[in-house]
Amino acid sequence: MKKERVLSGMQSSGKMHLGNLVGALKNWVDLQDKYDCFYFVADWHSLTTGYADPSSIRESTNDLLINFVAAGLDPDKSTIFIQSMVPQHAELHLLLSMITPLGWLERVPTYKEKQENLENRDLSMYGFLGYPVLMTSDILIYRAQHVPVGIDQMPHLEISREIARRFNFLYKEEVFPDPEGLLTKFPKVPGLDGRKMSKSYDNAIYLSDTPEVVDQKIRTMMTDPARKRRTDKGDPELSPVFHLHKIFSSPEEIVEVAEGCRTAGIGCIDCKRVLIKNLFTYLEPIWARRAELIDNPKLVRDIAYKGSEKASHAAEETMETVRHCMGLR
Numbered sequence: 001m002k003k004e005r006v007l008s009g010m011q012s013s014g015k016m017h018l019g020n021l022v023g024a025l026k027n028w029v030d031l032q033d034k035y036d037c038f039y040f041v042a043d044w045h046s047l048t049t050g051y052a053d054p055s056s057i058r059e060s061t062n063d064l065l066i067n068f069v070a071a072g073l074d075p076d077k078s079t080i081f082i083q084s085m086v087p088q089h090a091e092l093h094l095l096l097s098m099i100t101p102l103g104w105l106e107r108v109p110t111y112k113e114k115q116e117n118l119e120n121r122d123l124s125m126y127g128f129l130g131y132p133v134l135m136t137s138d139i140l141i142y143r144a145q146h147v148p149v150g151i152d153q154m155p156h157l158e159i160s161r162e163i164a165r166r167f168n169f170l171y172k173e174e175v176f177p178d179p180e181g182l183l184t185k186f187p188k189v190p191g192l193d194g195r196k197m198s199k200s201y202d203n204a205i206y207l208s209d210t211p212e213v214v215d216q217k218i219r220t221m222m223t224d225p226a227r228k229r230r231t232d233k234g235d236p237e238l239s240p241v242f243h244l245h246k247i248f249s250s251p252e253e254i255v256e257v258a259e260g261c262r263t264a265g266i267g268c269i270d271c272k273r274v275l276i277k278n279l280f281t282y283l284e285p286i287w288a289r290r291a292e293l294i295d296n297p298k299l300v301r302d303i304a305y306k307g308s309e310k311a312s313h314a315a316e317e318t319m320e321t322v323r324h325c326m327g328l329r
């Protein structure tokens with residue numbers, strides 16, 4: 001039986017952090033055996049907000065690819081590629097823009113939100129409004145049924161379904177299946193200051209951080225503010241360190257540090273030492289593979305080229321039908 005298709009992408013705007021790894025990439029890795037997976041670096045998407053300074057996109061794209069493979073995406077199982085290396089996405093974006101009502105795009109909650117939040121950038125651009133159409137093209141061009149994304153991307157997927165239905169309706173053919181969001185059940189990864197880990201909060205642990213930097217970041221990480229002295233009792237739930245324990249430590253260790261915190265049986269440094277040990281165990285294989293890949297740019301290039309060629313082949317199949325439906329060629 002043919003495996004169902006999964007597709008997901010990540011924007012190449014900045015370095016990847018632990019939140020991206022635990023919240024998204026690890027999940028992609030887990031889906032590889034069950035589905036026919038397509039995973040890509042959305043470099044065009046990063047231009048929708050970063051068009052004025054593209055200087056870091058190339059490097060970010062390369063770093064993301066390295067992280068994909070280092071975290072366990074296997075080019076023999078999944079199709080790993082770069083969006084701009086499969087120009088059919090742009091062709092489909094253009095064609096879908098012909099049938100997408102403006103009102104649908106203006107109503108997407110992230111449209112207004114981002115425009116307001118990123119106030120140092122002028123986002124009154126055509127490309128930014130069309131962001132969900134581009135994302136829709138990424139998904140529909142592979143006729144993917146499942147799209148693993150975070151909750152913030154759900155409104156975009158809603159648009160993708162609407163555009164897919166509108167296309168099928170207008171051209172009287174079931175070309176596109178309805179793409180479903182595959183919500184990941186991972187816990188929110190707290191950053192060093194207790195807020196959600198994000199590069200814009202400057203509270204992240206990056207995959208490119210050296211062990212020394214990770215060690216330093218955890219040592220100075222926020223804990224329960226009630227524990228000013230070693231003898232003060234604390235509430236583990238109020239400490240972001242404990243929330244990281246819940247992700248990276250064993251059940252026994254989690255019980256131990258929680259108990260130690262409540263009774264002041266252990267200090268915050270002791271608690272952090274356990275976390276650092278477990279985080280290192282988790283990250284060490286990824287660090288090792290990152291180092292190998294950084295030393296072997298040819299290998300990374302080959303993965304990107306081969307994957308993009310495979311993706312292009314699959315995309316072309318869909319495009320032939322789409323062109324036909326829309327009176328072209």
Ligand code: TRP
Pocket residue numbers: 007008009010011042045134135136138139147148149153
């Ligand atoms: N918009 C997504 C994000 O910022 C990235 C993305 C682009 C994507 N195209 C996609 C995700 C297609 C899933 C499917 O995270």
